[in-house]
Amino acid sequence: MRKTSRHAKILEIIRKYDVETQEELAARLVQEGCPVTQATVSRDIRELKLTKVALSNGRQKYAVISQTQKDLSKYIRVFKDGFRSMDMAQNILVIKTVSGMAMAVAAALDAMECHEIVGSIAGDDTIMCAIRTVEDTMTLMKRLNKIIDT
Numbered sequence: 001m002r003k004t005s006r007h008a009k010i011l012e013i014i015r016k017y018d019v020e021t022q023e024e025l026a027a028r029l030v031q032e033g034c035p036v037t038q039a040t041v042s043r044d045i046r047e048l049k050l051t052k053v054a055l056s057n058g059r060q061k062y063a064v065i066s067q068t069q070k071d072l073s074k075y076i077r078v079f080k081d082g083f084r085s086m087d088m089a090q091n092i093l094v095i096k097t098v099s100g101m102a103m104a105v106a107a108a109l110d111a112m113e114c115h116e117i118v119g120s121i122a123g124d125d126t127i128m129c130a131i132r133t134v135e136d137t138m139t140l141m142k143r144l145n146k147i148i149d150t
Helices: 003-016 022-031 038-047 069-082 102-111 134-149
Strands: 050-054 060-064 083-089 092-097 117-122 126-131
Touching (some): 022 038, 102 117
Antiparallel strands (some): 092 126
């Protein structure tokens, strides 16, 4: 596998899973059909400028820091200002917003890189998000509630 394809696969894996170690990342790459050595993974991590970020449970995971916290705070503010309520129907998350804010709130969700969301459709005051699984829907709702409560 070429380096660019491997880098794309690494980014996909760390967005999808909470990868804590180089060894875990190498194992996931092998599972995805990309045999690598630990030294290659180490080099890729440096080249991609990955960093470790803290999780709420005290553990850490690899992440791409593509936006500063200041930039992300703008999106969180838009989300909080426009949000009214949310409910789920299996793996569909429905978010109600202030009238006229659905598209802005959906754009904020995109910027916040909610990996659980496969896609979303926004109207005037409602957003429908297709989520990968029912479990992911509940996880995302908990995370969004934490944002609303802060």
